[in-house]
Each structure stands twice: as structure tokens, then as C-alpha cells.
Amino acid sequence: MGRSVNLTMRVIGEKFTSIERNLPVMEVGRICLEPGCATHLSRYNDQEYCALHAPMVVPRMRGKVLDD
Secondary structure (H helix, E strand, O other): OOOOOOOOOOOOOOOOOOOOOOOOOOOOOOEOOOOOOOOEOOOOOOOOOOOOOOOOOOOOEOOEOOOO
């Protein structure tokens, strides 16, 4: 009545990127420099402030310099 089919598949892949790089790691236990803020910064955050207190940066749009 029913046939049994045994399929074996082998999957071969490569890394998503070919660039091998180490992430910069900061020291553990850093705290945001904003007075009164006790936020612990991630070891992968190379900034001195947390996301709430980091200075705002406006990116350039398609090569055009935005007016200040």
C-alpha cells in the first residue's frame, strides 16, 4: 500500500561573511558618565554614555551635507 522512501541530504555551507574580525571589547563594569545615571554599559559599547544620554548624531543623507 505505502512505500517507504529514505532520502538522505547533505547540506554544505560557508560563513555568512568572509571577513574575520574580532569585535572590540571594552572593560566590564563601566557606567554612563551622565551625572545621576547608573546605567551599566555593555562591554561592546565603546561610547562613554548610555543610549539615553549619548549625544545625537545626524547622519549625512546620500552624500548631501545637511544645514545646521
